[in-house]
Amino acid sequence: MIENIHLRSAKDTDYQSIYEINDLAFGQNSESNLIALLRQNKEFISELSIVAEMDNELVGHILFSKISIKNEDKQFESLALAPMAVRPSFQNLGVGVKLVLYGITEAKRLGFTSLIVLGHEKYYPKFGFKSASLWKIKAPFDVPDSVFMALELKEGALKDVFGTVCYPKEFNMIEAHSL
Numbered sequence: 569m570i571e572n573i574h575l576r577s578a579k580d581t582d583y584q585s586i587y588e589i590n591d592l593a594f595g596q597n598s599e600s601n602l603i604a605l606l607r608q609n610k611e612f613i614s615e616l617s618i619v620a621e622m623d624n625e626l627v628g629h630i631l632f633s634k635i636s637i638k639n640e641d642k643q644f645e646s647l648a649l650a651p652m653a654v655r656p657s658f659q660n661l662g663v664g665v666k667l668v669l670y671g672i673t674e675a676k677r678l679g680f681t682s683l684i685v686l687g688h689e690k691y692y693p694k695f696g697f698k699s700a701s702l703w704k705i706k707a708p709f710d711v712p713d714s715v716f717m718a719l720e721l722k723e724g725a726l727k728d729v730f731g732t733v734c735y736p737k738e739f740n741m742i743e744a745h746s747l
């Protein structure tokens with residue numbers, strides 16, 4: 569674990585480093601292209617584009633975007649966690665955990681009550697994420713149950729929520745497996 573990590577919202581001048589971190593971590597530029605597109609979306613929440621900084625160097629980034637969960641009658645607002653990336657030389661030192669925890673705190677502060685993630689089934693449950701199917705919340709694409717997860721930021725927030733997640737259109741550009 570490293571301790572001298574500072575978490576904060578990203579500034580405009582951080583984005584070149586953010587794209588570089590994503591390109592290095594994912595080994596492709598789909599995620600940085602996604603972030604660049606999402607920044608143009610009027611629903612982009614700049615406070616929830618969060619960087620981890622260490623000795624004036626950016627070492628990680630996490631983004632949360634507004635999504636909706638829709639069924640035939642109703643639509644519920646939620647947030648998607650994607651993408652998250654840590655500079656390869658700083659991985660497995662706890663940076664990712666700090667980014668998720670800080671993101672959760674900020675999302676709560678802004679009044680969001682739930683989170684959805686498509687991600688590693690061993691990584692996210694430590695924050696309390698559970699299979700979204702427990703709430704009958706479905707992905708808009710075919711993915712194994714165990715990797716599509718939800719987290720209530722407020723107790724009972726998803727109690728009456730069910731339906732299919734609707735991502736911002738920019739997500740259609742990238743492959744589900746690399747979120």
Ligand SMILES: CC(C)(COP(=O)(O)OP(=O)(O)OC[C@H]1O[C@@H](n2cnc3c(N)ncnc32)[C@H](O)[C@@H]1OP(=O)(O)O)[C@@H](O)C(=O)NCCC(=O)NCCS
Binds near residue numbers: 654658
């Ligand atoms: C996934 C990622 C963001 C985690 O960040 P990190 O700072 O390395 O993670 P932390 O140090 O906070 O946590 C380390 C834990 O994550 C686990 N982990 C790291 N990469 C993982 C992966 N690809 N799949 C599953 N678990 C992973 C480690 O085994 C470790 O588990 P432990 O705490 O039980 O020992 C980072 O490894 C990364 O950028 N990976 C490439 C991009 C990516 O896959 N992004 C996530 C999309 S959901």
